[in-house]
Amino acid sequence: MTSLRAFTCDDLFRFNNINLDPLTETYGIPFYLQYLAHWPEYFIVAEAPGGELMGYSAAAESRKAGGRSDGAPCPDRNVALEVRRCVTHNCTELPNLMGKAEGSVAREEWHGHVTALSVAPEFRRLGLAAKLMELLEEISEKKGGFFVDLFVRVSNQVAVNMYKQLGYSVYRTVLEYYSASNGEPDEDAYDMRKALSRDTEKKSIIPLPHPVRPEDIE
Numbered sequence: 001m002t003s004l005r006a007f008t009c010d011d012l013f014r015f016n017n018i019n020l021d022p023l024t025e026t027y028g029i030p031f032y033l034q035y036l037a038h039w040p041e042y043f044i045v046a047e048a049p050g051g052e053l054m055g056y057s058a059a060a061e062s063r064k065a066g067g068r069s070d071g072a073p074c075p076d077r078n079v080a081l082e083v084r085r086c087v088t089h090n091c092t093e094l095p096n097l098m099g100k101a102e103g104s105v106a107r108e109e110w111h112g113h114v115t116a117l118s119v120a121p122e123f124r125r126l127g128l129a130a131k132l133m134e135l136l137e138e139i140s141e142k143k144g145g146f147f148v149d150l151f152v153r154v155s156n157q158v159a160v161n162m163y164k165q166l167g168y169s170v171y172r173t174v175l176e177y178y179s180a181s182n183g184e185p186d187e188d189a190y191d192m193r194k195a196l197s198r199d200t201e202k203k204s205i206i207p208l209p210h211p212v213r214p215e216d217i218e
Contacts, residue, residue, distance in 0.1 A: 002128070004135065007036060007043035039100055042139055046128060099136050099150075101143050108203070111196075112140030114150035117159075133166055141196050147204040149193040153178055160190060168192040172208040174217065191217075 012032055036043050099116075103109035114136060119129050140148050149171065152159045160170075170190045177189035188211070195202045 001049060003047050004044050004131075005047060006040065007045050009033075009036065011045055035100070042099055042101070042136065044132070044135065046132065099148075101140060101145060103146075105144075108146050108199070110143075111145045111204070112136055112143070112148040114148065117150075129162065130166060137194070137196065141198075144198055145196050146199040147193050147195045149191060151177065151189045151191055154188045154190055160192070163192050166194070168194045169205055170207060171205055173211040175211050175213055177214050 012029060099112055099114040101110070101112050103111050114133070117129055117132065137148050148168075150163065150168070151174065152163065154160075154173070169192060171193040172191045174189045174191055176186035178187040180186050193205045195205045199205075
């Protein structure tokens with residue numbers, strides 16, 4: 001039976017192969033330690049009966065009475081805001097979910113944010129990603145969040161459709177959010193959201209009529 005448990009520092013030496021997919025950002029050890037230190041309740045691993053890591057989730061909490069909330073600095077816009085899906089080969093880790101809680105309470109923008117979601121190909125279609133997303137939503141509910149959001153490449157329709165099936169909708173388009181390499185143009189992202197019970201009027205998921213730039217995101 002798959003079990004969910006708290007992420008530990010030792011797990012940092014067991015999940016390297018999960019970062020091989022072109023859509024996945026590879027982080028340095030300090031980034032993972034940042035999540036583990038600031039938001040351990042969101043940092044969860046899925047473990048197989050034999051002890052193999054099946055994935056992990058990480059999140060953050062920071063709160064201010066108004067304005068932007070920064071419990072810890074984000075290395076860049078691709079680190080803190082991107083949803084990533086990992087493809088691994090001969091890997092012992094299955095689903096990977098990273099997220100955090102951030103935003104202004106006064107402006108009803110306090111929310112859970114999904115930073116990364118990954119499932120190894122041999123373990124897809126088992127409902128593991130949905131289970132980790134459900135767990136992050138439950139934690140965000142307990143923290144009094146108004147919604148959960150995530151960023152995904154516009155071209156990644158497999159992920160977009162999966163999130164729609166989980167109840168998420170496109171809130172806005174962020175132009176040139178993902179930096180490209182080899183001279184290719186930067187790629188747009190969808191900011192997708194799902195309202196939580198605190199947002200009784202579902203105001204947080206009313207779509208914006210126009211796209212925004214990355215520098216416009218708080």
